[in-house]
Amino acid sequence: MFRFPKLYKFKRLSLIVLLVAAFATTVVNAKVKGVGHYGYGKVATAEEIAGWDIDIRPDGRGLPPGSGSVEDGEILYEDQCASCHGSFGEGVGKYPVLAGGEGTLTEERPEKTVGSFWAHTSTLFDYIRRAMPFPQPASLSDEETYAITAYVLYLNDLVEDDFVLSQDTWDEVAKLPNNSNFVPDPRPDTQAVRCMKDCKKEVKIVSEPTITAEEVAAADDTIVKAAAGNENEKGASVYNGACAVCHNSGVAGAPKLDDKATWKARLALGEATLIKHAIEGFQGDAGMMPPKGGRMDLSDEDVAAAVKFMLAEAE
Amino acid sequence: MRQPKVEETDRLLTEIAKSGDQLPAAERRQFLKSGLSMLGGAAALAGAAKYAPPNVPPWTKSLGAPVIADPYGQPSPFEKDVVRRNVPWLTADRIASISFTPLADIKGIITPSGLVFERYHAGRPEIDPDEHHLMIHGMVDRPIILSMDELMRFPSTSMIRFLECPANGGMEWRGAQMTKLQFTHGMLSCCEWTGVLLSTILAEVGVQKGANWILAEGADGSLMSRSIPMEKALDDALVVFAQNGEALRREQGYPIRLINPGWEGNTCIKWLRRLEIGDSPYYQREETSKYTDLMPDGKAREFTFVQEANSVVTTPSPENPLKGKGKYWLEGLAWSGRGKVKAVDVSFDGGISWRPARLTGMIEPRALTRFGLEWDWDGSPALIQSRCIDETGYVQPTYTQLRAVRGSSSIYHKNAIHTWRLHADGSVTNVQVS
Structure with a gap:
């Protein structure tokens, strides 16, 4: 199954050094006494393991x-x-x-x-x-x-x-x-040599990036920039860190942030109700909003800020 | 004489520092302006010489900030662009994703903890160390559950080792694609790791006969898991609780992670919660459907653990262009998962001829190693490459050599010689050569 990389091309000396090192390691490990020598921790019960x-x-x-x-x-x-x-x-x-x-x-x-x-x-x-x-x-x-x-x-x-x-x-x-x-790892599988002079006759450029730096920057669409007037920075930060994973793309039936039609009905429920749903979780027609979007590390205030941010964006 | 209270002293000093700051308001504005343009490059430097000798800058004529103005120190605001970055199109979201270390801007061989690349499969959990446990069970005589305090009581050791995602450079298999060094090689970092040798813990629980593999599992939302062979566990695998002298960062697995020196970063399970000792591999998702290397014949290599010898020139690079002809200290990073870097060669003609570089600083096994070379640039275009030779004699291959064996669909373990194209204007772009 698993095979260690071959100790190939080893000079005799380095092999000896390695063996000595290995022996030294063994000696260090041998100093560790037997099972339970330190006695740290508690013995795991079958129930705990299960x-x-x-x-x-x-x-x-x-x-x-x-x-x-x-x-x-x-x-x-x-x-x-x-x-x-x-x-x-x-x-x-x-x-x-x-x-x-x-x-x-x-x-x-x-x-x-x-x-x-x-x-x-x-x-x-x-x-x-x-x-x-x-x-x-x-x-x-x-x-x-x-x-x-x-x-x-x-x-x-x-x-x-x-x-x-x-x-x-x-x-x-x-x-x-x-x-x-599936096969075991045969590496090293290349046999490059250390040539220093006249290593090849000519060199041609065969490949260059086809996307420009500007295009790379433009592709940075995973961070939602707040619309003009929406100055809820905390909400934007929580949204991008926690909510965007579903609400950017509509994953798991999540209403997409930019889908204003879908948000209309929700807006009618009022901010307080929507914050409650976001914190406690909610089963909707299209999908399920898990409590805090599954991010239980967020405080209620964080979630509320994110909801307010989203509502301001959706309006 | 009565001493003023510490807080009072602080307040006074802060005020003095502030007023000193405020007095030469015009000068301060100029300072900020020139400071910012300095970030833009050396060309701006000439115009920013307002405080060059014999002039004296305002910070010399005023008091600075008091101690503990930043209880946990931060880099200078002028270094604000030295940050991790991600490539948005690479992954579906930023929860199961990766960020890159800014290799062009870091020095020496230690990566500052806050710049170590991130890789999450279900986001970064926030773990209370008092509520975190490590369970070791399976084919052992004494299955145990350790608190973090208990784990840290074992004899500990430190080692400087690189950490590299096996997908580092994977976007380049089919051709040059990324425009910056941060993205061609930045799934790479190197830290001093402190922790307990896994072999120490295994001796404590007593490994039974026939046990050959260990499942390591994290406590994050993906319960990230990999099978580790017993040979590695008994060799140098480390259960790490500290990084560069302080507690492990959350991004790196706080409170504990596994480090398998020289092996795929993916095997170095973060937020480690469980080690199960067994007789055979566990064939987890991240060692079957992912992190296996598909070959041209349709076969896939499994358990391809070692990160083979690799290197890259960091200056010049797209982020570090040259500013006119003259003498330069070309430098870069080399590393090998099989041991120490023995030598690094540099080519300026795309691999026709090579010059040995000098290894500078510490040379640790399975650690980033700096190389440098004094070079007089005559202003003509060049194809700059570096080539690492490790202590096993392994020579870093070219793309042609690597693809001849592995094709271009294997995603992982791309360690081909990298080429930077230096243009006459000093700018640098990513290319691949014949």
Whole structure:
């Protein structure tokens, strides 16, 4: 599996130096007494470990009890995942594409998806469980995680629409199609030599950036600059640091900041209600606003300032 | 005689300093103006000579700010442009994103803590160290949960090591794309890291037979996780709580992170909360779907940990253009994840001929290493390159050599020789050469 880089081209002397160094390290480590020598910390109980031990391994080790169907997964996926990953796993904007791309790995622009590139279904389950949905990580139940995992497999034509994923059916899907195409690191894999003179006959410039510095600056559209008259600097700062991730792009059904029509109805609810929704969370028709947008480190005042900033921008 | 209260002294001194500031108001305005134009370049310097000898500037004729005017010191306001920057089009948002270290403006080999590049997968968490724990479990005799106080009681050590994202320069695989050094090479920093060797902690918990891999996991919203081979854990992996002499910065994993010297920055899990010892790799997302290197034949290399020898010229560079012909101290940075930098060569003709540079300052293994070379520029255009040779004898490859083996779709571990095109007017642009 894993291989250490070859100690190639080592001079005998450096090898000896290295061995001496290694021996010295061993001596230092040997000074560390046996298990529990320092006795620091508390011994972890099984219950404590279970609370944090969330990883799933390729053979299914770590899988929780439960199951989830493609059918249930479809509803959950549409609700929780499609706004970033697309209804068919095609990806929205720069968010990851999840399906398709089979046979593209050797092409100029390979599309690396669950079906075309990933090796293990455990990675999919594990990652959804630990980090998804993006604005509300680790919020899905085990059953929901099973169902969404099953549905992403379905989007990649890897299971039928009646498939139910559980510990019992794990082995059927544990290995993804590209599983056998991962290889160990063979580096160093280049054999450059230290030539000092006449190293090549001629030199041609073969590539230069095609975008100008001005275009790079113009592309800086992720920071929302306050409109004239909106001097709520704190709100702007909180918005750009916390809210922009969804409200710039409309991810997760979030009303986009510049979508004035969508904001009209909300404005009618009044500032106080909207601040309350932002702080406590709110289930709307288009999507769900998590409490404080999932940024529980923000104070109520921060959130209120951001809401006021957004309302001033939307008016 | 009764001493005035400390606060009173402070107040008086501040007032005096202020009035000293205010007295020559016109001069002060001129000072600010010339100061700002100095930032614009040396051309403006000639016009800013109002306080050159024999004239005396206002700050010499007044009192300055008192102590603890800034309880935590900040850089001079004249250095306001030396900051991390991001590339907006690179990522979907700034929560799962990266920023770049301003390599053109930093000196020596230590990156100031506030300029170390950032990489988040779910944003930067704000962690109360009293509420943070490190759990070590799995194939061990004594699974434990450590508070931060307890962790810091272990014998600790310090080492200066670089930290580099394996995607550093990845935007250049298919051709020159970025317009500044900050963006071609800035996913790179180097700090003194202080912490407890992972081997010390492993000895304390007792690793069982057959344990070969360790899952390291962060406490951020992505619970970022990577599998680390036991050999590295027992070699030089460090559980770090301090950086450049102070507590680890939040951006760098406060209160603790892992540092695997010379290896992908991605393996150096920040906000470290859990180490699980197991028999095989865990195949997490960031070691399968990402951080694997796709080859032209469709195979992908996995667990490509080492950051191979690399180098870049920092002066001249797009951010540090030359101002007329004459003698210059060309300088740059070299590094290797396999050990010490042994030599660096510089070419002015796009790699036809090379001159050895001088290594300056400290030469630490797996650390940024400075090189420099005195050079008399005659004003003609040049193609400037640097080439790193590390102590294993490995020679930094050209793009042609690298692409011959790996194609151009592997995203990670691009360590090809970089070329700056120096124009006759002294400006510098990014190019790739045959």
